[in-house]
Amino acid sequence: MKYRFEIEKKDYTDFASGRVLYNAPNTTAFPVRLASEIIQRAFEIMEEQGAPGPYRIYDPCCGGGFLLTTIGFLFNVRVSELIASDVDKAVLEIAKQNLSLLTMEGLAARRQQLEEYISAYNKDSHREALASAERLANLIDNQPINVRCLQRDITDLTNYSISDVDIIITDIPYGNLVSWAGAGADSLDHLFQNCYKALNKKHSVLVIIADKQPKLRHELFQRVQYFKLGKRQIAFFKPL
Ligand SMILES: C[S@@+](CC[C@H](N)C(=O)[O-])C[C@H]1O[C@@H](n2cnc3c(N)ncnc32)[C@H](O)[C@@H]1O
Known part of the structure; x- marks a missing residue:
């Protein structure tokens, strides 16, 4: 994969987990340069659909909220709301603390x-x-980003309160440090179904980051971009 937006490698020490952003057991960090590249590609897909933002961004497997918090810092004025959910109550407390740093x-x-x-x-x-x-x-801009943190099993198909989201970006469980809780073999299918429900159908993007194993395709979505980087695969989808 060739970086298109985050062309130069910068010093991201300010974002290091445990430095200013909080760190805790069972939470993972995410490479800041890659996060920046991915979200800028998602913004581009939104702009192509005539939606200039600012955007409501949701991570349904948010862990300690590292990914959303870095996006909130790097693209502060482009974000209107950050929604974070995870099945694990303990990591959500860290996500709340991290997202609070955006105020x-x-x-x-x-x-x-x-x-x-x-x-x-x-x-x-x-x-x-x-x-x-x-x-x-x-x-940080003077206009604070709205933040919502909630406990949610994203493999649970019963109704829930998140809708009209512009961008879903999620780094799904890889199985070493964190593995899926919930619907077993159907977990990824259920995640796709719930993301479909949460997205604005007129213009939105779903980005899934995974290890090499899962097949990142789904009948409710058109896959519009795909790349691999190291041990990761990253796929961008529009809802059908
Ligand atoms: C790779 S981590 C995500 C890290 C996160 N993006 C960050 O930047 O901190 C995967 C997360 O998925 C969560 N998870 C596992 N099963 C889940 C489920 N059924 N519903 C929601 N979250 C789940 C785990 O608790 C873990 O926090």
Whole structure:
């Protein structure tokens, strides 16, 4: 895969998990350059459909919310709402904390915590994290992004409250650190069905990131872009 948007490799240290963004057991990070490339491709697909944004973006397997939070920082003014759901209540608490960093209050609370660590431990790593927090603050617009976090098994086909989403982006369970909870062999099919229900049918994009194994196709969707990078495959779909 050739990067089309995130052409230059930049320094993404400010986004490192556990630095300013919170880290916890059973949560995973996501490569920031790849996240940026993927979401810009999704924006392009939306623009081609006549939808310039700002967008409502949903991750139904959000884990600690790393992917959504980095998107919220990098493309702040292009996002109107971030919706995060996961089956695991414990990781959702981390997602809430991470997404709170997208507000001035949340980031101020994190800065204060880092200042307290500096006073208590006098460590360079905390000073560097504080400098990162100050740079991240510059990425936030005055108009805060709406954030919703909810517990949800995305393989459960009973009705739920999310609709009219512009972009769904999700890094589905790979099976090593985190595996599917829910509908067993039908999990991916059910995820496609639930994403279809959640998306705005006039103009929207679903992006699924997976390891090499699953077949990323579904009868409710037209696959419009596809690429592989390292151990990952990334597929972009429009609802039919
Ligand atoms: C690879 S991680 C996602 C990481 C996330 N994108 C991030 O940036 O932090 C996959 C997530 O899928 C969740 N998961 C597993 N089965 C699920 C289900 N049935 N419904 C919703 N989430 C599920 C796991 O709890 C895990 O947090």
